[in-house]
Amino acid sequence: MLKRVIHWFELEPVGTLLSYDHGAMSRFVQAGALTDPKRTRYANCRVCKSSLPIQVQSWGEHLVRCTLCGGEVDFGIEFQSVSAKLSWLPNSLAAQIDSSLNPAVTLIENRLWRLSEATSATTAVYLLRSTINLDLEPILAALNADFDDGRRLILTTSPFRNMPEPTAETTFLPLDEVAHMEPEGIRLDARSLLPQLIDQVPLWFELPPPYNRLTLAGETLPLRRRQPDFMRLLRLAHAAGQKKASWRALLRRAGYRDVYTSLAQVFPDEVFRFIETSKDDVWIRKAPYPSRVPALIGRGRTTDDTSF
Ligand SMILES: [Zn+2]
Known part of the structure; x- marks a missing residue:
């Protein structure tokens, strides 16, 4: 619902008329986000051929002129319209x-x-x-x-x-x-x-917009797909003074739709050199975990994963 309200609020130009849909809009009219519906007709200009919706009572129609060129207009069908109340x-x-x-x-x-x-x-x-x-x-x-x-x-x-x-x-x-x-x-x-x-705390890592590179102690992790959204939200939590955040909540807010039992289902091993998880929490490490030699790792994680 908020998405629709924001969309109406951002519409340009200010005052853009929206065709009134009672089922979809009445609650927003009631809440005050939209103006009351008013009688509306398209004013079709005889001169410049523009066609613009205008809120007008039937007794005022003979006064309406084209807003672009001042020409006389013919009216199209009648409907109800509203616009966003910006205040x-x-x-x-x-x-x-x-x-x-x-x-x-x-x-x-x-x-x-x-x-x-x-x-x-x-x-x-x-x-x-x-x-x-x-x-x-x-x-x-x-x-x-x-x-x-x-x-x-x-x-x-x-x-x-x-x-x-x-x-x-x-x-x-x-x-x-x-x-x-x-x-x-x-x-x-x-x-x-x-x-x-609350006051922002100093951060020990860098994650500048568009949030696709996490730099920690001189090492940089490229972020792909929805990972930048996830890390941006984690960064916000750290900047607000939180030492950890719920990784499930961050996944949801970053747009991951499936149900996960572990963050390792979402991120490749390389990411876990930069972040750490424990049960429901995730946080950015103080320094990257040392890069491991592939031959020693074998398949999947090995004994040194106790640090995760
Ligand atoms: Zn005109």
Whole structure:
């Protein structure tokens, strides 16, 4: 459900009309994420031949002109349409993060909001309405102008191409990692959000975007397929101060669909030189396990696997 809400919220241009589907949309209208359905018709321009949906009452139709060229229009069939209410998402999140702040503070119209008070004592939380190719410069400028005296967590509606690597001061985090949608509205998951609000700890390894190379004590492990997602989530847990994370939960969140009894079913031996597991937990080692000579290993793991 959250995916649909985010999709509507990110639609360009702002105010794009969506054909109203009662079964699929009424609950979102009720929750406040979408506007009330309104009578809509396609206005077909006699001059430039454009065809654009417009919300119009029957008594107002004779006043409608083409929005592109001002020409007279003919009307197509009648239907109901809605559009995303852009203030709903930031205000709903702000109400949960900092009840003293209502509504959310707009920093860039339709793009960036602050969801909490900005004080150096706490992590300031923001919402960024992102697009794949986001121009980050004005976003960072607005963030720096707003608050540069402490830690900032920026929830982004979707991941984007040039999403910056988390630092001790600033972390960009996709919204769906800390929130989900319920029938009555969006809900933040305290369990996954709270670790993000504490100070980041220094990391002993490097895993820069796009998260396909894990470097540990001078050795680099290339990551393939869904492994970068898994390691990125593990990195987030470490950066938030967790010494270990549940590998089953990480697999699920990284998009692995099967049921596994061991992480060795997912990763080749080489990966276990860099990570360590114990029962349900996984963590990144302080240094890679020495590379073993294939002739001594034989098939599968051998006696020195007690360290796993
Ligand atoms: Zn026209």
